[in-house]
Amino acid sequence: xxxxxxxxxxxxxxxxxxxxxxxxxxxxxxxxxxxxxxxxxxxxxxxxxxxxxxxxxxxxxxxxxxxxxxxxxxxxxxxxxxxxxxxxxxxxxxxxx
Amino acid sequence: xxxxxxxxxxxxxxxxxxxxxxxxxxxxxxxxxxxxxxxxxxxxxxxxxxxxxxxxxxxxxxxxxxxxxxxxxxxxxxxxxxxxxxxxxxxxxxxxx
Amino acid sequence: xxxxxxxxxxxxxxxxxxxxxxxxxxxxxxxxxxxxxxxxxxxxxxxxxxxxxxxxxxxxxxxxxxxxxxxxxxxxxxxxxxxxxxxxxxxxxxxxx
Amino acid sequence: xxxxxxxxxxxxxxxxxxxxxxxxxxxxxxxxxxxxxxxxxxxxxxxxxxxxxxxxxxxxxxxxxxxxxxxxxxxxxxxxxxxxxxxxxxxxxxxxx
Amino acid sequence: xxxxxxxxxxxxxxxxxxxxxxxxxxxxxxxxxxxxxxxxxxxxxxxxxxxxxxxxxxxxxxxxxxxxxxxxxxxxxxxxxxxxxxxxxxxxxxxxx
Numbered sequence: 001x002x003x004x005x006x007x008x009x010x011x012x013x014x015x016x017x018x019x020x021x022x023x024x025x026x027x028x029x030x031x032x033x034x035x036x037x038x039x040x041x042x043x044x045x046x047x048x049x050x051x052x053x054x055x056x057x058x059x060x061x062x063x064x065x066x067x068x069x070x071x072x073x074x075x076x077x078x079x080x081x082x083x084x085x086x087x088x089x090x091x092x093x094x095x096x097x
Numbered sequence: 098x099x100x101x102x103x104x105x106x107x108x109x110x111x112x113x114x115x116x117x118x119x120x121x122x123x124x125x126x127x128x129x130x131x132x133x134x135x136x137x138x139x140x141x142x143x144x145x146x147x148x149x150x151x152x153x154x155x156x157x158x159x160x161x162x163x164x165x166x167x168x169x170x171x172x173x174x175x176x177x178x179x180x181x182x183x184x185x186x187x188x189x190x191x192x193x194x
Numbered sequence: 195x196x197x198x199x200x201x202x203x204x205x206x207x208x209x210x211x212x213x214x215x216x217x218x219x220x221x222x223x224x225x226x227x228x229x230x231x232x233x234x235x236x237x238x239x240x241x242x243x244x245x246x247x248x249x250x251x252x253x254x255x256x257x258x259x260x261x262x263x264x265x266x267x268x269x270x271x272x273x274x275x276x277x278x279x280x281x282x283x284x285x286x287x288x289x290x291x
Numbered sequence: 292x293x294x295x296x297x298x299x300x301x302x303x304x305x306x307x308x309x310x311x312x313x314x315x316x317x318x319x320x321x322x323x324x325x326x327x328x329x330x331x332x333x334x335x336x337x338x339x340x341x342x343x344x345x346x347x348x349x350x351x352x353x354x355x356x357x358x359x360x361x362x363x364x365x366x367x368x369x370x371x372x373x374x375x376x377x378x379x380x381x382x383x384x385x386x387x388x
Numbered sequence: 389x390x391x392x393x394x395x396x397x398x399x400x401x402x403x404x405x406x407x408x409x410x411x412x413x414x415x416x417x418x419x420x421x422x423x424x425x426x427x428x429x430x431x432x433x434x435x436x437x438x439x440x441x442x443x444x445x446x447x448x449x450x451x452x453x454x455x456x457x458x459x460x461x462x463x464x465x466x467x468x469x470x471x472x473x474x475x476x477x478x479x480x481x482x483x484x485x
Contacts, residue, residue, distance in 0.1 A: 001334040001367060003301075008129075008185035010100075010154070014145050015178035016164050024178075026129060026185060032299075032317060032332045041129045043098040043154045047365075048305050052186075057301070057334045059365040062159050062353050066365035067307050074144075074156040074163035074177045076098060080365045081306035081315075088299035088317060089343075105226075105282035107197075107251070111242050112275035113261050121275075123226060123282060138226045140195040140251045149283075159256050171241075171253040171260035171274045173195060202420075202476035204391075204445070208436050209469035210455050218469075220420060220476060235420045237389040237445045246477075256450050268435075268447040268454035268468045270389060292431040292464060294398075323396075323414060323429045338462075339402050348398070348431045350462040353450050357462035358404050371462045372403035372412075379396035379414060380440075 001057040001080065004029045006050050010043050018073050025050065025079065027058065032086050035094050044077040045070055055083040055094055098154040098177065101126045103147050107140050115170050122147060122176065124155065129183050132191050141174040142167055152180040152191060195251040195274065198223045200244050204237050212267050219244065219273065221252065226280050229288050238271040239264055249277040249288055292348040292371065295320045297341050301334050309364050316341065316370065318349065323377050326385050335368040336361055346374040346385055389445040389468065392417045394438050398431050406461050413438060413467065415446065420474050423482050432465040433458055443471040443482055 008026035012019075023046040028037040035055065044058045047069040056079045058064070064078035065071055086094040105123035109116075120143040125134040132152065141155045144166040153176045155161070161175035162168055183191040202220035206213075217240040222231040229249065238252045241263040250273045252258070258272035259265055280288040299317035303310075314337040319328040326346065335349045338360040347370045349355070355369035356362055377385040396414035400407075411434040416425040423443065432446045435457040444467045446452070452466035453459055474482040 003332070003334060008183065008190075010183050011181045012154075012178040013181055016144060019178065026183065041100070043100060047307060057303075060367045063355065063365050063367035064160065065163070066356070066363055072163055074160050074175065076157045076160035078365065081303040081310065084302045084304055086299065086301050086317065093299075105280065105287075107226075107280050108278045109251075109275040110278055113241060116275065123280065138197070140197060161257065162260070169260055171257050171272065173254045173257035202474065202481075204420075204474050205472045206445075206469040207472055210435060213469065220474065235391070237391060258451065259454070266454055268451050268466065270448045270451035294429070294431060338404060348400075351464045354452065354462050354464035357453070357460055369462065372400040372407065375399045375401055377396065377398050377414060384396075 001059055002029055003032050003055065003057050003083065005037060006052050006054050006056060007037070016074050022046070022069060022073065027056070030055065033088055033093050042077050044079050045073065045075045046079045048079055048082055050079050050082050055096070057081050057083060098156055099126055100129050100152065100154050100180065102134060103149050103151050103153060104134070113171050119143070119166060119170065124153070127152065130185055130190050139174050141176050142170065142172045143176045145176055145179055147176050147179050152193070154178050154180060195253055196223055197226050197249065197251050197277065199231060200246050200248050200250060210268050216240070216263060216267065221250070224249065227282055227287050236271050238273050239267065239269045240273045242273055242276055244273050244276050249290070251275050251277060292350055293320055294323050294346065294348050294374065296328060297343050297345050297347060298328070307365050313337070313360060313364065318347070321346065324379055324384050333368050335370050336364065336366045337370045339370055339373055341370050341373050346387070348372050348374060389447055390417055391420050391443065391445050391471065393425060394440050394442050394444060404462050410434070410457060410461065415444070418443065421476055421481050430465050432467050433461065433463045434467045436467055436470055438467050438470050443484070445469050445471060
């Protein structure tokens, strides 16, 4: 899964019917050491109630549809977890406040 | 999903039979902040009636076939939404006119 | 799908049994604006009778197996269309002769 | 599969229910010749009891769910092996101590 | 499929049970024109008896599991053919000795 930050939202009224009611979030991939954005963005469905500014990870490909919220939905990216903390080599690089 | 702009069309008469009648659009991936093209193109099936110049996002991989229009079609990219607006960090970076 | 040019062939006698009888073509990905090769190559199965020098697009991933010719074959790339023309921003960038 | 080193852990309480109880590891992809990190990270599920500092390889995409531990879980990366040794051109580039 | 050269082996005792007995090879992706390595490596299962130094191509993603040897195995890359020859623009760039 890829670590990313929720940086915005995408609105669409003309879309595939089974996408109705699922939040579309704009994610920026992050470096898990510096927690800085990599200027690389994707649109992801949200399945865990992620909010603006939160660090999350998303499942890509068919993995994005292995949830009750996204089964059968034409998605290739779904947030599946909100991150509490990241530890690299014994040191916290991120802790949710 | 990946944000892109519809920049053209691709025509093919000699193709897989179940691609008949589905529009083939040329997409250029965009930066969601500047909305500028990234000079990176793909051919996508259209499932939502997208038109030239519109900002869309497409599902890639097997996600591209989770629609009634594209089920069983040998595609790896299908437009699944026309974008109305993109907001990053509380600021509109795109609003459909 | 990705636009590419048929630039050669690959021959293999020792291969997975259900690949027998399917042509293996060498493709070079192209820029759809200049129609020039990008020096990025893949091996693809052919399902539409594509010939040397033709511009095609191929489906990648599981999409490559959604054809009667390639179902169940261990492929991740299959040519699914021969391109007649590409139009970008109202201008032909390619027309088959 | 991709070779990587286990460099840390990721903790999440708000996540997809069937991810409960599966360890989330932070992996850094490595060069298999120098065994050095490539500063390219992913979050992976662990299915083989991998520990910090170990060299592993993970399966990506739907391959990540072909294990009894990860079937139906929304993952796109799962560690499937702990590496004992790597030999390139007849020379060991890595041997587990 | 991607062209690559068999450059080594990877040994693992602690791995997913259904990987037992399948050879794990280290592959280096090659340029099909110069046949030189691109310093880009992956670990692949072997399904065709490929040996050190041979030029092969592998199927990635779910395509890697469309063989009797790899069905249900958590792999994302399997060698599916040993290459005899590559011809680009009418000229042999590779011929197996």
